[in-house]
Amino acid sequence: MLSRSAQSLYWLGRYLERAGNLSRLLQLQSESLVDRPIREIHFGWNRIYTYVRRDPPGGEIRLFGDEEYALADSFALADDLTFERSNPSSVYSCFALGRENARHTRHCISPEVWTCLNTTYLRLQEQNIASMWQYEPTAFYQGLAADIETFGGLAECTMYHDDRFSFLQLGRQVERAQGAAALLLSQIDTVVASSSQEFHEEDWTSLLRVFYALEVYTHTYSVAVLPDRVMDLLVSDPLLPESLGRSVALIGSEIAAIGNGPYSRSGRALQRLVGRLAAMINYEWPDEEERIPLLREISEGAEELHFLITEAYFDYPIQEPV
Amino acid sequence: MSFENYALDPAIYDEMFLADGSPRPEARILYDSLIELSTADLATIQGRVNRTFSNESISFTVYGDAEAEERIIPVDPIPRVIKAADWRDLSQGLEQRVRALNNFLEDIYGPAKIIADGVIPADMILECPQFRPEMRDFSQPYGVWVAVCGTDIIRVNDGFRVLEDNLRVPSGVSYMIANRKAAKASLPRLYRSAHVQEVEQYGAALQATLRELAPNGKPEPSLALMTPGVYNSAYYEHMFLAREIGAELVEGKDLVVRDRVVYMRTTEGLKQVDVIYRRIDDDFLDPRVFRRDSLLGSPGLIEAARAGNVTLANAPGTGVADDKSVYVYVPDMIRYYLSQEPILKNVETYLCRRPDDLEYTLDNLANLVVKRVGESGGYGMIIGPHATQQERDEYAKEVRENPSDFIAQPVQSFSRAPCLVENGFEPRHVDLRPFILNGLQTRIVPGAFCRVALRRGSLVVNSSQGGGGKDVWVLAE
Structure with missing residues (x-):
C-alpha cells in the first residue's frame, strides 16, 4: 500500500492508543480524588506527569495538607492533561491528531471506524473542564476510554485484515508497548523521587488497575501486592492483554504479516529487534535479579522500534524500481 | 405541512408546481407525501440528515482569515424530481456536447482546423490563460481529453440551458451520492414507491472509464487518484x-518518475501507476512543465504521459474548452465537428471583446450578470440588479480597461424548488450538475449534484458562498 497512507494509519493507531492510555490513567486518578489520601493523589499526578514527560503547569505539584487546595490543583492538572490544546500530550491533542491522521486515510479505514472516531471527536470538542468536572469526571474518562476500545473493536471486525489493518495495529501495539514500559519506569522513578521512598502498597494496586490486572493478580498471587510480582505480571504475562510481552508478540506477528519492506536492511534490523525484545521479556526477565536496568533496556528497544518501522516502510531510500 | 404560503412566480420555473399552483405530474407523489408530514416530522428529518452529515463529516474546506476550516455541506432533505423524458433529452444533449468538446480539444492541440476554417478566432484561443501550448501534439487514448465532465445546467421556463462546462477537475459527485443516502434515510417509503433511478453505480462507472483509458489498453491497470492534499476544499470527495474506485490516493510527493514511467512509493517499494485521475489543477501538476514553484506536483509527469506510459485524466489543457468566452462557440463546435444541431442551448452571452457587445454590456449593466472569464466558483462576478450603483460603476471601469476578460449574460430566472426552512417550505433557486464520463463509451449516471442557493432570493449556488445541496430524483421510464 501507499507508504504515506500506511504511515498515517500507523500514527492513527499510536495517537488513539495514547489518548486511551491517558484517559485510563485520568479515570483512576479522578476516582482517587473521591476517597484517597492526599499523598496518594500526589503520587498519582506525579506518575502521570513523569509518564507523559511533561512538567506540570507551574513547574511542580504541591498538594500538602489542605484538602481544598489539593482538589483545586487537581482541576488545573486535569485540564492541562485533558483539554489543553497547547499540550501535545493532552487527551484532546492526541485524539485530534489521531482523527487528523484518520482524515488523511479515510479511504483506508471502514466507514464504521471513521464514524465512531469522528462522533467521539465532535463530542470531545464540545466539552471543557468546567462542564466535565462539575458532573462526573470519572464517567467522562471511562466513556472516552470505552469509545477508544470500541474503535479498536470496530477496526478488528469491520476492516479487512490486510496491510492497512496491520499498520493500524502496529501503531497501537508499538504505542502500547512503549506506554507500558514508560509507565512502569514512571512508577519506579516516582517512588525513587518521593521524599520518603517508602513502599506504599496502594501505589502498586493502582498501577495494576491501570492495566486491568488487579483481579488476575489477586487470583494468581495473593492479596499482598509486591512490586516484583506486579512487574512480573505487567511485563511478561502472555495472557494479560496490555502486558509488555503480549504487545511485543503482537508487533512481531504484524511485522511478519507485512513483510520485510523494500529497504531490507531496516526490515531485517526490525525483525531482529523484535526478536531480541521478546527474548529479553520471555527468557531473561524471569531469571534477572537486576530488573530495573533490564526494563530500561526493553524500554529503549521499544522506542527504537519506531525508527526502524519508519525507515523500513515509510521513509526508505529510493532504489531502482522492482 | 401545507404549501399554502409557498410563493410562485410565473416568470420562474418551479420544479414542483405548474404555473396554476397544482403539482407537476412527476412531483405529485412527492407533494402528496410532504403534505402528510407534520412540522415535527420535518424537523426530525432535517435533524437526522444534519447529524448524519456531521458524524460522517461530509465536508468541504473553506479558507478563512486564519486557517482552513472543515465545513459540513448543508443539505436540504426535499428531493428535486426530474421526469424520465426530460432526463433522456438532457443526457443526449450532454453526450453530444462533450463529444464535440473532446473533438475540439483534440483539434486545437493538433491541426487546429477549426481555427483555419474560421469558426473560432485564433486570438481567443491563444490569449486564453487555460490554453497550454505545452500540450500541442499530445495524444490521449481514443482522443479522450475529458474523461470526467461536470456540466452546470439551469432550467428556465422553456427548457434546460447550459450555464458552464467544467472540464478540468469538476467536483460535487460525492455530494450527489451523499445526498441520495440522506434522502433514502429521510423518506424511505416514498423513495421506494417513487421508482427513482439509482446513482450509486457512479464509482463503478468511473472505475470502468479510467480502466478503459489505460495506456495501450493495458489490462488490469493500476489506478491512482492524485489530490493536492488534505487542505484542498474537495478532499472529502477525493478520499x-x-x-x-479502489485507487490509491496519492499526492505529488508520493510519485516518482524514472525513465518516463510513473511510480508510487508503497510499503513494498516503487509500484508503477498506469492511470492517474488527477484532481489537481494543471498549474500544479508538473513543475518542469507548468508552475515551477509547485510543490504539489510531480516532476516528469507530463513527459511520462507524452511517452504514453501513463494516462492523465483529465488531460492537461482542457480548461481552454470551458473558458467563459470559448463557451459561446460550443454550439458552433457541435455543428462543425458532428454536423448536428445542438440539443442543449447555451445561455445568451455577450463577449465584451466584441465592441457591440461591450457597448451593450456597459449600457445594461443593471440587468446583466458580468463574469470574469478566468474566474470560477462564483468569484469575480457582479449581479447587476443586486449591486449598488457604485459597485456597478467600479466594475464597469474594470470592464472598459480589459474588455476581453469579461462576458455578460442576462440575469437568468433559473428554476426554483421547494426547500425546508424554519417555517415550512420556501422556493429556492437550484441548478444541476450532472457528470458525464467518457472512456470507450460515454456513461451518464441518472442523477446530479443539485446546488441550492439557500439564502432567500440569492442566485449564488456555490458551496463556498452559502450554497447547499439536495438530492435529484430521476424517475424511471
Whole structure:
C-alpha cells in the first residue's frame, strides 16, 4: 500500500492508543480524588506527569495538607492533561491528531471506524473542564476510554485484515508497548523521587488497575501486592492483554504479516529487534535479579522500534524500481 | 405541512408546481407525501440528515482569515424530481456536447482546423490563460481529453440551458451520492414507491472509464487518484472516490518518475501507476512543465504521459474548452465537428471583446450578470440588479480597461424548488450538475449534484458562498 497512507494509519493507531492510555490513567486518578489520601493523589499526578514527560503547569505539584487546595490543583492538572490544546500530550491533542491522521486515510479505514472516531471527536470538542468536572469526571474518562476500545473493536471486525489493518495495529501495539514500559519506569522513578521512598502498597494496586490486572493478580498471587510480582505480571504475562510481552508478540506477528519492506536492511534490523525484545521479556526477565536496568533496556528497544518501522516502510531510500 | 404560503412566480420555473399552483405530474407523489408530514416530522428529518452529515463529516474546506476550516455541506432533505423524458433529452444533449468538446480539444492541440476554417478566432484561443501550448501534439487514448465532465445546467421556463462546462477537475459527485443516502434515510417509503433511478453505480462507472483509458489498453491497470492534499476544499470527495474506485490516493510527493514511467512509493517499494485521475489543477501538476514553484506536483509527469506510459485524466489543457468566452462557440463546435444541431442551448452571452457587445454590456449593466472569464466558483462576478450603483460603476471601469476578460449574460430566472426552512417550505433557486464520463463509451449516471442557493432570493449556488445541496430524483421510464 501507499507508504504515506500506511504511515498515517500507523500514527492513527499510536495517537488513539495514547489518548486511551491517558484517559485510563485520568479515570483512576479522578476516582482517587473521591476517597484517597492526599499523598496518594500526589503520587498519582506525579506518575502521570513523569509518564507523559511533561512538567506540570507551574513547574511542580504541591498538594500538602489542605484538602481544598489539593482538589483545586487537581482541576488545573486535569485540564492541562485533558483539554489543553497547547499540550501535545493532552487527551484532546492526541485524539485530534489521531482523527487528523484518520482524515488523511479515510479511504483506508471502514466507514464504521471513521464514524465512531469522528462522533467521539465532535463530542470531545464540545466539552471543557468546567462542564466535565462539575458532573462526573470519572464517567467522562471511562466513556472516552470505552469509545477508544470500541474503535479498536470496530477496526478488528469491520476492516479487512490486510496491510492497512496491520499498520493500524502496529501503531497501537508499538504505542502500547512503549506506554507500558514508560509507565512502569514512571512508577519506579516516582517512588525513587518521593521524599520518603517508602513502599506504599496502594501505589502498586493502582498501577495494576491501570492495566486491568488487579483481579488476575489477586487470583494468581495473593492479596499482598509486591512490586516484583506486579512487574512480573505487567511485563511478561502472555495472557494479560496490555502486558509488555503480549504487545511485543503482537508487533512481531504484524511485522511478519507485512513483510520485510523494500529497504531490507531496516526490515531485517526490525525483525531482529523484535526478536531480541521478546527474548529479553520471555527468557531473561524471569531469571534477572537486576530488573530495573533490564526494563530500561526493553524500554529503549521499544522506542527504537519506531525508527526502524519508519525507515523500513515509510521513509526508505529510493532504489531502482522492482 | 401545507404549501399554502409557498410563493410562485410565473416568470420562474418551479420544479414542483405548474404555473396554476397544482403539482407537476412527476412531483405529485412527492407533494402528496410532504403534505402528510407534520412540522415535527420535518424537523426530525432535517435533524437526522444534519447529524448524519456531521458524524460522517461530509465536508468541504473553506479558507478563512486564519486557517482552513472543515465545513459540513448543508443539505436540504426535499428531493428535486426530474421526469424520465426530460432526463433522456438532457443526457443526449450532454453526450453530444462533450463529444464535440473532446473533438475540439483534440483539434486545437493538433491541426487546429477549426481555427483555419474560421469558426473560432485564433486570438481567443491563444490569449486564453487555460490554453497550454505545452500540450500541442499530445495524444490521449481514443482522443479522450475529458474523461470526467461536470456540466452546470439551469432550467428556465422553456427548457434546460447550459450555464458552464467544467472540464478540468469538476467536483460535487460525492455530494450527489451523499445526498441520495440522506434522502433514502429521510423518506424511505416514498423513495421506494417513487421508482427513482439509482446513482450509486457512479464509482463503478468511473472505475470502468479510467480502466478503459489505460495506456495501450493495458489490462488490469493500476489506478491512482492524485489530490493536492488534505487542505484542498474537495478532499472529502477525493478520499470518497479513491475508495469507490479502489485507487490509491496519492499526492505529488508520493510519485516518482524514472525513465518516463510513473511510480508510487508503497510499503513494498516503487509500484508503477498506469492511470492517474488527477484532481489537481494543471498549474500544479508538473513543475518542469507548468508552475515551477509547485510543490504539489510531480516532476516528469507530463513527459511520462507524452511517452504514453501513463494516462492523465483529465488531460492537461482542457480548461481552454470551458473558458467563459470559448463557451459561446460550443454550439458552433457541435455543428462543425458532428454536423448536428445542438440539443442543449447555451445561455445568451455577450463577449465584451466584441465592441457591440461591450457597448451593450456597459449600457445594461443593471440587468446583466458580468463574469470574469478566468474566474470560477462564483468569484469575480457582479449581479447587476443586486449591486449598488457604485459597485456597478467600479466594475464597469474594470470592464472598459480589459474588455476581453469579461462576458455578460442576462440575469437568468433559473428554476426554483421547494426547500425546508424554519417555517415550512420556501422556493429556492437550484441548478444541476450532472457528470458525464467518457472512456470507450460515454456513461451518464441518472442523477446530479443539485446546488441550492439557500439564502432567500440569492442566485449564488456555490458551496463556498452559502450554497447547499439536495438530492435529484430521476424517475424511471
